[in-house]
Amino acid sequence: MINTTLSGNEIYCLFQKGYQPSEYVIGNSICSLGLRGTIGSELKGMLGHELRNITQLISNGRELAFQRMQEESQAFPAVGIIGIFNQVLILSGHVEFISTGCLIKNQNADSPFFSSCANGQEFYSLLDSGYKPVCFSFGTVTYSTGMTGGFLGRLKTYAQGEIEDLSNIFNQTRLLSLERITQNAKDK
Secondary structure, three states, X not given: OOXXXXXHHHHHHHHHOOOEEEEEEEXXXXXXXXXXXXXXXXXXXXXXXXXXXXXXXXXXXXXXXXXHHHHHHOOOOOOEEEEEEEEEEEEOOEEEEEEEEEEEEOOOOOOOOEXXXXXXXXXXXXXXXXXXXXXXXXXXXXXXXXXXXXXXXXXXXXXXXOOHHHHHHHHHHHHHHHHHHHHHHHHO
């Protein structure tokens, strides 16, 4: 008997590619920004730019949860983790980061251990297309629009159309996040 969140269809897809489901694994990390970090973030947040200490806290918390999930996976025979899901919960002043995933095994696999957010069907499609997952990567950015962006943004909601300032901020943070995901993948 195994514990898995994979659906019957996902398990069928895995079997088509020579894989079988294994255990469901989980890792977590609970962090606190502390009083000094909270005050500093609030002051910087009023100005409007990346909140580096919060970005670092989130990045560290995610990595620790992910690392603990991978450590738990070592207790089971597996070649990889698929269906990775990351969650952030706010608990009375603390932030909990949770990483979960489903281990899969393959008796004939010679490849290194891999990790992917692809579910069973997506994993099947990746393999069918000639791709092999390598590692799950993170790209964290925490950004504040600041008092001016927030206030002007609220005023602009009364007019119809795009709020260009906010669109630009969100676009810049997404690009920065993609750069960090790419760098994180290269570093692994």
